[in-house]
Amino acid sequence: MKRVGGVIVSHGQLANELLAAAETVVGELSHITAVSIGWHDDVEIAKEEIERAIKNVSEGIGVLVMTDMFGGTPTNISAMFLKENEVEIVTGVNLPMVIKLASHSQETSLSDLAKDVEEQGKQSIYRTSALLEPQKLKKDA
């Protein structure tokens, strides 16, 4: 089965550490790589690094680039590689999104997977105290 590749792009070491955390949970992820852009790195060098990373993880059915923050340099540079059915970008990467990409088991199209990962990222944010509120009410009743 061919997999959609993944590139995590961030400021500082966030991308490397997110990938390391995901690998600790689900095991080695050969189809996902990380590009950490230093705070003082040259844009051209960063661009080349992202381009190389996309090539390295591509299995021929597309690459999903997950960046740290919409509007930030990692996203803006990644956006230069946007191409239908080849490269998609989802911003605001979090650990559940990386795990979602890591654990998709059926062959999925890049655009569907990008939507799934976006949705997973949004759904995985909880204000934990809100989850406890109904139980508190029950106890009071």
Added chain:
Amino acid sequence: MREGTVRIINPLGLHARAAAQLVRLADGFNSQIIIRRSDNNASANAKSILSVLTLAASIGTILILSVEGVDEENAFAAIDNIFKGGFGEI
């Protein structure tokens, strides 16, 4: 269908690495495997780590394990076993 309860006995509960162990095990079976909390309506597909994590099951939580498929007896026994072993953490 094979159904029964399991209790979480490892101190950290069903955290990320324990959930990953469970999912790897469950993935090896053909059967559909569903885990439900006995104290609320939360339920999860045992083959999806992100689904299992939403159970937020801590030590002492009792879960209802439902397994349906050709290998349900073996799958139930294996999963029951991993809970009883506290995910190798105790």
